[in-house]
Amino acid sequence: MRSSRAWLEVTTVTEADTKLVPARLVENDWDRANSALTAKSLGELCYEQALLAKRQRRGRYCVVLSSGVRYEFSARVSIWGWLDIDYNSVERVTVGGRRRAVDAAQFFIDAGEDLELRPATLGNLLHETANTLAADMALLAARRGLDADTLAQLPDEQLQCLLDGHPKAIVNKGRIGWGAWEYARYGTESGAAVRPVWLAVKARLAVHSRSGDWNWQELLAQSLDDGESERLTATCLSLGISWGEYLPLPVHPWQWHRYVRHQYAAMIARGDIRLLGEFGDEYLPQVSLRTLSNLQRPSALHLKLPLTVLNTSCYRGIPGRYMECGPALSEWVQGLCEHDPQMASRGTGVMREVAGIHLPHPHHEQVMGTPYRYRELLGVTWRESARAKCAAGERSLLMASLLQCDEDGRSVVAALIDSSGLEARQWLQQLFEKVVIPLYHLLCRYGVGLVAHAQNLTLIVNDAVVKRVLLKDFQGDLRLAEGNFPERDSLPDSAGRALARLPATHLLHDLYTGHFVTVLRYLSAQLEQEIALPERDFYRLLAGVLRNYQEEARRQWPGMRERFSHFDLFRPDMERVCINRVRLQQGYDDTHERPVPVLGTPLQNPLWLVEQENVDHGLQ
Template sequence: MEHANHWQLVNQRLMARILAECSYEGLITPQNKGQDRFELDTGEHRYQFQARRTPWDFLWIRPQTLLRNGFPSSDAIQLVLDCRQAFAMGDITLGNFIEELNNTLAGDLLRQRALAGRTAAQLLDLPPVRLETLLDGHPKVLANRGRLGWGMDDLHRYSPEASQPVSLHWLAAHRATGLRVYGQPAPEQCLTTDDREELAPYLQSRDWQLVPVHPWQWQHHIQPQYAAMLEGGNLVDLGPRGHHYLPQQSIRTLSDLDAPGACDLKLSLTILNTSCYRGIPPEPMALAPELSAWLATTASTDPLLAATGLTVQRELGGVHLPHPHQQQVAGTPYRYREMLGAVWRESLAGKSAEGEQAWIFAMLMQTDADGTPLVAEMIRRSGWSVERWLTRLFDRVTIPLYHLLCRYGVGLVAHGQNLGVIFRQWQPERVVVKDFHGDLRLVEGDHPMQAGMPDSLAGALPRLPAAHLFHDLYTGHLVTGLRFLSPLLEDYLGYPERDFYRLLHDRIVQYQKAYPDLAHQFRTFDLFRPVMERVCLNRVRFRIGYGDDAARPTPTLGPELPNPLHPTNHQTLETCDE
């Protein structure tokens, strides 16, 4: 069924996300009025809706039931205005946030129109690179398509939901520019045969490096900000050339359309989206190639990681060209330090064999235009029961990530866009990890992870207290991924969420029994604590606003979170407030 009013639908879904996430973060407190009926009193207005409270102290809302003062409502911006006192935003921040939300609605509208008429089964039959363009954004970020700096032409040319091929702009940078090169950049993988022949003098020279640039970045930032280098001849404009690419959900990372399975490209894109400007900082780039190679070797030699098939999308190399004037300003906004950079990374498609399917984890949280989850169709095609399928998913995804944390003290920010999952016959086969460019950290102190890790890495990687590193897994994977997967299985396949988390609890216990030598680490990274820290992203934006800063923003904490993995929390779950 094609929805006649896509605008109404995307507004209702955004309203549901605003109510659910702001309630989850402790900013608002809708009251249960009996059974599945909830009400939020904003002072001047009342919002009513139907929902159930999940094990995460999270409201799973039915968007089509939303009422404002007793009448159907589909105005997400007005909801924010009605809640402005609870959100405690100043007018300057609120005005910017409204712009982000309108941009998000524009992207959602384009995506919804592309989804219209396609069933879950039809979506699963799309090539993974095409399906990824139709996925939702980060589910817990309200303005997850905010993209400040883009207009409508940019949305229709460069966004994932537009699904349009992108031609890159290329530069040749001389070493005299201050260019930094890390690992083994692979520009030749991105170029046609004619390009390689024409650009051979640059490709074969030790003094020059080819640098790909996103066409939007070239137009809006590189041409004016690097004009001195371009005019001086140390930075040469080679024009649009090379393969065609398709934006992934992260926008600045691109998949090669002309050579499927070839490396992905991650490019600087100075737009504010979700939590920060999407440039590429140079510091982690220096470690990423060696780090991902070490992790790939570790995955192949560690008995559990090898048995479960944990796979690494290695970062092959990168380039960064600092701005000659901005780098002389110690406290300049971080976006000016990250304007021109590129990372070459192995692709997810290149990690799957014949007969396998590879998707990012976020696909498991996706529904079709009518709300039917893709994961429900996937489980049906697998021929397995829900419990058997989930057992394999936990054993091949969650347990390897937990083992990596406990055995090696390595934390990955494991949200739905950073994890890939490879399937065989629609059954989970192995997890694929990526994004070592700033998203991999080590635990403080002495830890077994030193075994086999080069001193150059162990001494240079960011170190965090165990309590912080723990949330790369808990908040990154469980809260940001499983929190949105488990209610879909209850609603559409009748598999209760309490059984979902009881099963995950049991799989973790089985893993822990098999590794008694890690008992101390299991206590350090305790997945079974009765309450957890509630890490919040939207609170941060409301608090810090939109002003420039020398450092990227960091999350903040909300009220304590009851842990669904603690036995007393998953044995009996109520669907309404006490």
């Protein structure tokens, strides 16, 4: 009988065969997780121009490192110039010989000089690598036996617990601050239930706001059934707490023990913060880790709670800056969706942030340069659940789920296309219509950008076809274009003061980099490899949908012509935004502000490219 290693040898990808080797042939999960992370890191770091890949022959590439080590691999070059690497093909070549690359940490050590990593940065990167691999192993085990068709049918909340995570951030589940115990107890991939700790906090010391549709009792009732409500009321009575003076504040149990108890001790000692205890419903972490879905009642409001854990580039606390305007801003975006003909006709919706509380730290707030994480320790946002927004026959699906593959490399998106009965091109056209156009319209007509990565977008599907999109995450991920946009005059003042303003060319990247580079780049490559839909066709379809929209919008509002030239998605070159290089350059020291990305050399824009080809072929 052949050993598993012999299988690997006979299936190693050759020049003639650059198809992905079925993943089940990989020796074991540890090797698989490591080779996948190495391949992803090579691909992203070459894309970000931190490393340079040389072509050896057709479909085979090599990265030669200053350490003398070489990495060789098979890859397809995507239309973005990104190398879509077959993880099973990556080899580490040293003077000692050639071996499968199954040690991601070793890869970072090998590449340390080329990546200009300071030793402290490399050390912390290795910490994040080990944590990411632990989560990747758990995910491989959790998905075992679940094929893409099954994954595609799972409820949104469950599927989120099975997702690989950020496709672009190389060590995407680094979660510095957490160890194995926290991973098992609170990591998304563990699928374990979390029960918040409830506090009562003095209202006059908190920054808070809520939509007129909700009072604090109703917000509490979203987490507590009748029995638990009675128990909480009895506890409050015994402690002399009334909801006139105090506000109810849920806290993630880890945050309570690790940060709040000591860091807010002065407020606890004075009775400004009162511990009530664990109460009510259990929650399931979403893929963002800090936002939780109610397990008992999936239509109930989600809770977004601070977790002072460093994950994919920043600490995941909750800043106070947006707390005052959150509900009003949500209402305003919802109003645009309902009244703007372009968005209303596409059914665009919002998962509204209906209430929020932030408790500023009494001492850190006085230190202007204090690390930002200390100003984001305690707070909550209550947000609508996508489930509550589904009509009969509809269900919600985080857009990030589309990219998830099963053990055999088959994706959820391909499974959905298959079961929809639509031709892939029709299915995609529908996706672009319902997702890209509303985001682009929001940008051009109102000068409002939303960082449109696939974790901020929820798809509402019916019979496996995308019917509409729900937008979320407006605290920090929603920004305004500088300049005069009379269409957004109705923006609430509180939001106008809190939201960041950026030049149009920067804000365009909330869609271009946030969505095209960070979501569509992977989607188009996956579909080309999996169902032989050429990437050029993918972007031709997208360009077509965008051009149709532009034509229609120009007819409706002639002023849009100028807006489209400000927010130009069809420029030949676009800025190459590099999120991994920031982390590697900046290191892991505490900072006052969250890190901002750096730029590489310009990217050739696939949308320009496909239109250019149409011109060349006389199609336009």
